Amino acid sequence: MTQSASPSPDTAVVLVNLGTPDAPTAEAVRRYLGEFLSDRRVVALPRLFWLPLLHGIILPRRSPKVALKYASVWLDGGSPLAVYTRRLAEGVQREMPDVLVVDAMRYGNPALTKVLEDLRGRGIRRVLGLPLYPQYSTTTTATVGDVLARETAMQVRMVDDYHVDPGWVAAIADSIREHRARNGAGDHLVFSFHGLPKRVIRNGDPYQRQSEAGAQAIAKALELEPHEWTISYQSRFGAERWLEPATTTALAALGERGVQRIDVVAPGFAADCLETLEEISMELADEVAGRGGTLRYIPCLNDSPAHARVIAGVARRGLDAWPMAQA
Numbered sequence: 001m002t003q004s005a006s007p008s009p010d011t012a013v014v015l016v017n018l019g020t021p022d023a024p025t026a027e028a029v030r031r032y033l034g035e036f037l038s039d040r041r042v043v044a045l046p047r048l049f050w051l052p053l054l055h056g057i058i059l060p061r062r063s064p065k066v067a068l069k070y071a072s073v074w075l076d077g078g079s080p081l082a083v084y085t086r087r088l089a090e091g092v093q094r095e096m097p098d099v100l101v102v103d104a105m106r107y108g109n110p111a112l113t114k115v116l117e118d119l120r121g122r123g124i125r126r127v128l129g130l131p132l133y134p135q136y137s138t139t140t141t142a143t144v145g146d147v148l149a150r151e152t153a154m155q156v157r158m159v160d161d162y163h164v165d166p167g168w169v170a171a172i173a174d175s176i177r178e179h180r181a182r183n184g185a186g187d188h189l190v191f192s193f194h195g196l197p198k199r200v201i202r203n204g205d206p207y208q209r210q211s212e213a214g215a216q217a218i219a220k221a222l223e224l225e226p227h228e229w230t231i232s233y234q235s236r237f238g239a240e241r242w243l244e245p246a247t248t249t250a251l252a253a254l255g256e257r258g259v260q261r262i263d264v265v266a267p268g269f270a271a272d273c274l275e276t277l278e279e280i281s282m283e284l285a286d287e288v289a290g291r292g293g294t295l296r297y298i299p300c301l302n303d304s305p306a307h308a309r310v311i312a313g314v315a316r317r318g319l320d321a322w323p324m325a326q327a
């Protein structure tokens, strides 16, 4: 949670991110992944099959390995996802002094349920939930809605997505321009989004369509030609078929075409985290280097003032669409 705003506001904006372990240890990773991967919206397998598999085999094997990965990106203030989300909330609070702005995590800490409890105790009457997922997915955004829907003491609304918000598109395009001004333009730009099982999309999830629309809007803002950019999906998990092309496959295909300098941006992530700092900047960068190329990772908007302005704009529109009831 962040600091409080001006004299006791009755409205709060809660920025909600996915969640992350409290420490880069096997035990903390196990606790966090156990909560995250037990959500039926995330893994839809029958409970009687999945929970024993998760707790008996997957968590004991995966947690120590994943803890080492977290250790390789850990910051002084904690997990990057937690640090950037907290600092972003502080930045948005400065942009919106008339409301209280706090951060929360859907899994792990600061737990969304506890944050809501705290807001109730502080006399907050209405809460705007703002999941820090630019694209809507039932596996992410809707899980925040599940918790908010249980709130009965305060009025609650939620922002669904901001996948082509003009301010957001401009901020990502600016971050790519800055990267190119500093490092020179790469030969190709890859938009790498977190993947999803294809089944989720077949069942009506708008995530892929929104990811594509966002990438297209950013490419248009940068006046890129179609052959200068690619969209791909990373972080596959489990045995199902996931969205394609996988980022690793897209990078290999570029290598085969002789493309040497590849810029990668991850507009599905509001804040840098294990999936960007370790998977893209380390693992995938090593793969590209092994083929003689270079992968240059363009950081997320994180706690930048530009990002705070974008999120404050999204929150402001959410509140404006919600006229205050007369006392």
Ligand SMILES: C=CC1=C(C)c2cc3[nH]c(cc4nc(cc5[nH]c(cc1n2)c(C)c5CCC(=O)O)C(CCC(=O)O)=C4C)c(C)c3C=C
Residues within 6 Å of the ligand: 018, 019, 020, 021, 033, 042, 043, 062, 066, 079, 081, 133, 137, 139, 140, 194, 195, 196, 197, 207, 235, 237, 238, 268, 269, 272, 273, 274, 275
């Ligand atoms: C079936 C499993 C998963 C689905 C579906 C999924 C969707 C999804 N996830 C994000 C954003 C993030 N995921 C992160 C980590 C992460 N994701 C999964 C699995 C699924 N994600 C796992 C098992 C993990 C943990 C790491 C690992 O064990 O490999 C993170 C980073 C968290 C951090 O602490 O840094 C983010 C962010 C989105 C946006 C999404 C659907 C669109």
Ligand SMILES: [Fe+2]
Residues within 6 Å of the ligand: 194, 235
């Ligand atoms: Fe994930």
Ligand SMILES: [Fe+2]
Residues within 6 Å of the ligand: 235, 274, 275, 279
């Ligand atoms: Fe990963």
